[in-house]
Amino acid sequence: MPRTTLDAMDNALPPAEELRLIDRELVRLDAHRARLLARRAWLLTALRAAGPAAGPSPGPVRSRGTAAETSPPGAQNALLALGGTLLAIAAVAFTVVSWGHMGIGGRALVLGAVTVAALGTPLLLLRRKLVSTAESVAALALVLTVLDAYALRRAVLPGTDALAYTAAAAGVLAAVWAGYARAGGGLRLPLPGAVVAGQLPLPLWALSAGGSAGAVAWAALATAGLDVLIALGARRKGVRAPAAACAVAAGGWSLLTGLWLSVSAASPAASVEPALLLLAGAALALAAAWRTPAPASASASASASASASAIATIGGLAAIAALGGVLRTAVPPDWAVPAYLLSAASLLAAVRIRAPRVVLTGLGAASGLVHLASALWAAPVVLLGLTGPAAVLENVWGGPPAPGAAPPGAATAPVVLAVVAAALWVAPRLLPAVPPPRPAGECAALVLAWSAAVAAPVALSLPLGPALAVQLSATAAALAQAARPSLAAALLPTARRAPGAGRNGRAADGTATPPEAARTPRATASPEATTSPGATGSARATATPTGSPPHPGSPAADPAPDDHTPPEAPGRTGGAAGAAAPAGRPEPPPYAPDPLRALAATALACALLSGTAAALLGLATRPATFTALGVLVALGATAAVTARGLVRTVAACATVVGSTGLVAATAAAAELPGHRIALALLAVPAGAALLGARLGRHPVAPAVEVTAAAVVPIAVALAAPNPPALALVLALAGVVAAGTAVRAERRPLAGYAAGALFVAATWVRLAASGVDTPEAYTLPATVPALALGLLRRRTDPSASSWTAYGPGLGATLVPSLLAAWGDAGWQRPLLLGLAALGVTLAGARRRLRAPLVLGGLTLALVALHELAPYVVQAVDALPRWLPPALAGLLLLAVGATYEQRLRDVRRFRESLGRMR
Incomplete structure (x- = not known):
């Protein structure tokens, strides 16, 4: 009983309220008892179906204490297995080694007697319930029958063909072992042995008859078909498992042989027989997956579903290889991959049939694997289309680059990529059982379509103009998609249908979805069930859409067991709440990415890659450079105006980069020297500063200004060989930074940058003029630093004097002191001493630690420097x-x-x- 109910009963509720609580608890207990009874009935049914072996075996209960390392049955089985193995080894040694020392009568007598005794003994042991001993002796008997066949071949039929005799012997042994297993119903080993022996007759007969590899493959496939029938019809797991393993081995070998024959076929006529073999193998695999029974337990059901899906996938791949192999021989060699891809695409249309979900999943996986392999095959062509234009950097404006060596079959790469993109686009329509995840599928389709456009210039060996036009077109399309992802998303099938819902109201597994299941709201639990902290599965099972508890006789309180699905275990959520949950529209996980944002980010990445390739390709000639950069700047500006979020910011930054390249190209076309180009590049940060002032606190403004500020180091590097021009560049950059510092939101960073640029410009100019006086370099930095410190102290009186005045004073006093100690004249020490005295007095007057300490130390060191010669003379005297x-x-x-x-x-x- 929940704790809330017990607390309510202890609190002396009114009789009516207490009676209502008792009735509610009785209803819950009745529902819980009904579920336990249903579960018990289902478990009893399952145990009866499994037979006596599944039940608990009676036996003495071991007392508590040290557990034995080996149980008695385990030790018995180990001893029996070891004894049977030793007897089998002895029998083999006798037959192979000692056989020739006996006459024909002795041989027949010994082998016949031992074999008959070994075959009959297990039947007697089974009557006495000695199952393990009977199994060991039966295993020895099976080995003896094999030795009988070997001895018969050596003694009586030495001239027969080895393959033919082995095939006949294997068939006879399989039949004998199967009959022996039927006679001794309790033996488990003979029937699996018969299954294994049955793998040899057909392939060995085909080999003995001189059949080709195709004939042997057909024989192996027929054997695999028999194995499938046995695996599907057998009741015991000990027979199903070896039959399934043999079916996989024989069928896999035949499919590999058919694939090798199909790939090596040189004409359509030669490819027909391998195609038929592959189609037969595909039909067998699909039939096996179709007829795979569903186990009762959930874990076994998941494993069986995975195995059936894998078998269906193999069947789908075999069908694709069959059709693609025929098409490959009818088309030129470069179109081999599109031939297989066309077969895989046609398989997507074939999965519209009504079939189990595992079959549809396997067919979809087979088609997807071929599509993925085709896309990977075309990836080097796309990579070459993106990286090939980088060869222009070796000779800018020197003409179009020489075309590189394209990979084999590159001419069909755009077709392959376009087909894969189209298949991804229509996959949600054609493959309702396994719909691709929405963001991943749509983004992959977008990337593949863009890759087809990028690979076209390489595949078609286009000249510079058309290749540049294709790259710019791909960039424009990708940018348009990034700016407005909802336009393309509206065209996709997944954008108009919820995940899990098929076409025409069908669910993901191809079955019809009832309208009420899609329209029923999510079940809500009753207030009592949601507020009781002690309520477990039984309390949750009473929740209904209306909030009232069910009666003991209602379906929610008395679930009936099913023949295929076990009723819910105690403590798990069930009842009407689970039934009312809509199964056709699953809730997306909270971590799932937004499809529109994923599309926009993918398209933006594609646009950046193709835009970079177009810009590099445009460097081949001057007209191409201006065309490419102009178009890219226009596209970026348009996207920055129309897009939102990350796309807008990246597009604006890319526009700044393109504008920088356009300015540099214009200056280079005018044949300006490097330091003049540097001055021209400063127009970019100046324009960005004006644009930033116009935008104000717009989120794009910081990114644009930072990107434009990155142009300043480039301009400095270009002007470095010419010091006067470098000083001018630094000064102009400082002017731009000072203009930016006028704005309140940019003042802290831009103000410091402006001061640093002005000081650097002054230093460069002084160095270019041959000035070597240190004060000429330090005073331009000291004066602004002291002014900033004074402003800092006025706005923040609690600021330390070391922070406000220390850097400025140290920038002048320390270099001047070092210069004074090495100066033989009297002017510098005198001026430095007077300045230090003034700083010291000012620090003492204002009670500032930094001026007092720095000035006093400087004054003392200057005085020591001046008095040192006299002190030395006095000491000598x-x-x-x-x-x-x-x-x-x-x-x-x-x-x-x-x-x-x-x-x-x-x-x-x-x-x-x-x-x-």
Whole structure:
């Protein structure tokens, strides 16, 4: 009983409310009991159908303690198997080695007696319920029958053909073993042995008759057909498993032989026989998959469905190979792949038949594998179409590049890609059983259609003009798709039909979908079932669309068992809530990508690739360059205006890149030197800054400005050989950055960039003019840095002086101090000392730590530098004993006043700490 009900009963509810709770619990208990009884009835039925072996075997229960490593039945079976193996080895050794030492009578007497005894003993053992011993002796008897056949061939029929005799002996042994298994109904080994022995007669008879590889393959296929019949009709798993394995082995060998004969056929007439063999094998595989029984358990059902689908896939591949092999011999060699692809495409139309889901799945998988292999075969041509234009970089504007060596069969690559794209587009219509996932299928179809266009120039060996037109057309189409993905998505079948729903109201498995199943809303549980934390499967099973609990006699509370589907196990969700869930429209997973966004991203990637290839191809000649870049800029601008989200941003950035190339091409066409081209390139960031000011806080503006800012390093690299031009480029870039810094949202980053560019321009100009005074380089950086620090302190009084003034002061004081120490004149030390004194006094006046410390250290070092010569002269004039004496007196004074000095140091440190 749920905890909420118990709590309600403990709280002394009114009698009416308590009675209602008790009635509800009784209904739930009745429903749970009905489900348990139904499950018990189904389990009893399954146990009776499985026979006595499936039931629990009586026997003593082992007491708790250390578990034995080997159970008694296991040890018995191991001993029996070992004994039977030793006897079989002894029999083989006797027959092969000691056979010649006995006469004909002795031979017949020994083998006959031993074989008859071995065959009869298991029957007696079965009567005494010694099943394991009977199985071991029966295995020995089967080996003895094989030895009898071998001995008969060596002693009586030595002149017969070995293959023919082996075929006849295998057939006789298979029949004898099958009859022996029927006579001893409890033996499990003879019947599988008969199945294995039955694999040899037909192929060996075909070989003995001098048949060709095709005849032997037909014999193996006939054997596989018999194996399929046995596997489908056998009741015991011990017979079904070897029969299925033999069917796969024999049928697979015959199909491989037929495929080899079909591929090696040189004429349509020679390809007919392999095609018939492959079609017969395909029919056998499809029939086996069609008639595969469905197991009762869920795990076995999944495994059987996977096996049946794999068999149907093999059958579909065999049918495609048969039709494609005939078509291949009737077309030129370059059209071999399209011939097989046409066969695979026709198989898509054939799967419209009413068939089990596993068969339709296998046929769809076979067709999909061939389509995938065809697309991979054409992929090198697409790759060559994208990377081939890069060869133009070796000789820009030097003429069209020499065409490269195309892969074999490249002329048909666009056709193959177009057919695969069309097949993906119509797959949801023709293949309702296995519809491709919507975003993946649509994106793959788009990529394949675009690949067909990209591969066309390589496949057709088009000249520069048509090839460039094809690349630009592919780019335009991909950009249009990226900008408006809903236009192409509306044409796709999956966009107009929910996943899982077939055409004309049919479900994904080809069966009719009832209208009420598609229109019934999702079942809602009753308030009691949803609010009870202790309610489990029994409580959830009482939920109904109306919210009222079912009566004990209702179908939801009393599920009847089915002959094929076991009733639901206790504790699992069931009842009316599970029945009312719409099966025709499954909910998409929460992590599923948006189809329109996936289409847009795929189309955008395709447009970027083909656009890059078109731009590279346009570098072959000047007119082609301006044509390609102009068209790409126009396409990018149009997409940036009409698209949304990521597509708009990427298109805008691509437009900036194309504009940069167009400006560079225009300057190069005017035969301008490199530093002049660099000046022309600065028009791109300037235009982007103006556009960014016009766009304001538009989401595209930052991406456009950052992309345009990347042009500045290119301009700097072009102007680097000419220092005056480099200084001008840096200054103009600083002007653009300063103009951008006027906007509040760009001020922090653009302001620093402008200052750095101006300082760099000044330094380059000074270096170009031959100025080597360090202050000329440091002061242009110090003044703006101190101004920025002053503004920082005004806006944020809590800012440290090291952050505000430290970089600016250090940029001038440190280089000047290093220069003063190496300068023999007096002007630089004097000016530096005065400047350091002023900085120190200003720091003390304003109580700023950075100016005080930096200025004081600089002043002290300058004074030390100036007094050093006089100190050296004075030391040289003093007696040798005087410096040690003075040092000793100093140490004595410091030691005597050590505590006072420590207090002075602490006070100085505290006073510095109080400064900013």
